[in-house]
Amino acid sequence: MNGLQLIATGGALPERTVTNEDLSRMVDTSDEWITTRTGIRTRHYCGDAENAATLAISAARQALERSGLAPEDIACCVCATLSAPDATPSVACQVQRALHLPEGCPALDVNAACSGFVYGAAVARGLLATLGGAYALVIGCEALSRLIDPADRSTCVLFGDGAGAAVFALSDEDAPFAVTLGARGDDAIHAGGPDRKGSAPITMDGKAVFRFAVDALPRSLNKILQETGLTLDDLDWVVCHQANSRIIDHCVKHLNADASKFYKNMDRHGNTSAASIPVALNELAETGKLKPGQKVACVGFGGGLTWGGILFGYKGD
Numbered sequence: 001m002n003g004l005q006l007i008a009t010g011g012a013l014p015e016r017t018v019t020n021e022d023l024s025r026m027v028d029t030s031d032e033w034i035t036t037r038t039g040i041r042t043r044h045y046c047g048d049a050e051n052a053a054t055l056a057i058s059a060a061r062q063a064l065e066r067s068g069l070a071p072e073d074i075a076c077c078v079c080a081t082l083s084a085p086d087a088t089p090s091v092a093c094q095v096q097r098a099l100h101l102p103e104g105c106p107a108l109d110v111n112a113a114c115s116g117f118v119y120g121a122a123v124a125r126g127l128l129a130t131l132g133g134a135y136a137l138v139i140g141c142e143a144l145s146r147l148i149d150p151a152d153r154s155t156c157v158l159f160g161d162g163a164g165a166a167v168f169a170l171s172d173e174d175a176p177f178a179v180t181l182g183a184r185g186d187d188a189i190h191a192g193g194p195d196r197k198g199s200a201p202i203t204m205d206g207k208a209v210f211r212f213a214v215d216a217l218p219r220s221l222n223k224i225l226q227e228t229g230l231t232l233d234d235l236d237w238v239v240c241h242q243a244n245s246r247i248i249d250h251c252v253k254h255l256n257a258d259a260s261k262f263y264k265n266m267d268r269h270g271n272t273s274a275a276s277i278p279v280a281l282n283e284l285a286e287t288g289k290l291k292p293g294q295k296v297a298c299v300g301f302g303g304g305l306t307w308g309g310i311l312f313g314y315k316g317d
């Protein structure tokens, strides 16, 4: 069972959409600045009744339904988030309860910021290999609108809310698998926890993080390709963390790659940290662009600092 297969996906986005024009009425910014520097046009913000856990439950429910599996088939539930509404129960435990996953199914949250989904998928695969079981539910969810300073134009224009979920299976069929993960403790991206009494919104040294990202992204991608003996030509999709269109463009150019394989949706959702990769995977699957048998690489980078890449096959639901 050396391979990893994506079986089904789900997604959930808050109804409220915030445009660049909306933000330009709140801070000194413009649609032109935001689109040129980031590629972002709109993002979603949670309403009063929504949070990272409610979005996670909706996305996970959809992925489980589409997988055709029963709740008892799920052997572990891992949720990646940095904006959980509660310290405990974790979002993963809230999903476990809502979806009636079996009590023997370990459920835990992982915080690796924007690399969270890749870390979460790696943790889930490790749990399946260690504890046994065939299927894992992996979720990325965020309510970053609750962590931003709405008066800080350098960050408030970037982030949005959302959730994506994926059911993965260990596979001995033709599915590939490789993973790389890394971390370098650094405050370049910071958001306060309970000790900060809720008064430390997200701050980011954008230029330093940009330099880090354009190095970490191709390095992680090359590492998982080397491990599998595959080349970029063998991949059907590369799903990167959706922080900034220019970071992906830079990577495509550096690798002399086919830009059409690098999925982008930050124009509609902004940067949703741990949710960005599974939201993108779900869009690819829902629109039929992701086809059974295809090979996918996902690459995350961001707060921590953390980075990671994972390569798997798509079975399809």
Ligand code: UT7
Pocket (backbone or CB within 6 Å): 028, 029, 030, 033, 034, 037, 038, 114, 153, 154, 155, 157, 189, 205, 206, 207, 209, 210, 213, 243, 244, 247, 271, 273, 301, 302, 303
């Ligand atoms: O998800 C985790 C990973 N995150 C990332 O990968 C993000 C990486 N960084 C970036 O994507 C970019 O650095 C940003 C999009 C965050 C910023 O773009 P930049 O080209 O690095 O701009 P900058 O921060 O150097 O700011 C340039 C100018 C500054 O004005 P001065 O000093 O040149 O007069 C800023 O004050 O743009 C100003 N500025 C803005 N102007 C209008 C900053 N934010 C805004 C804004 N609207 N929203």
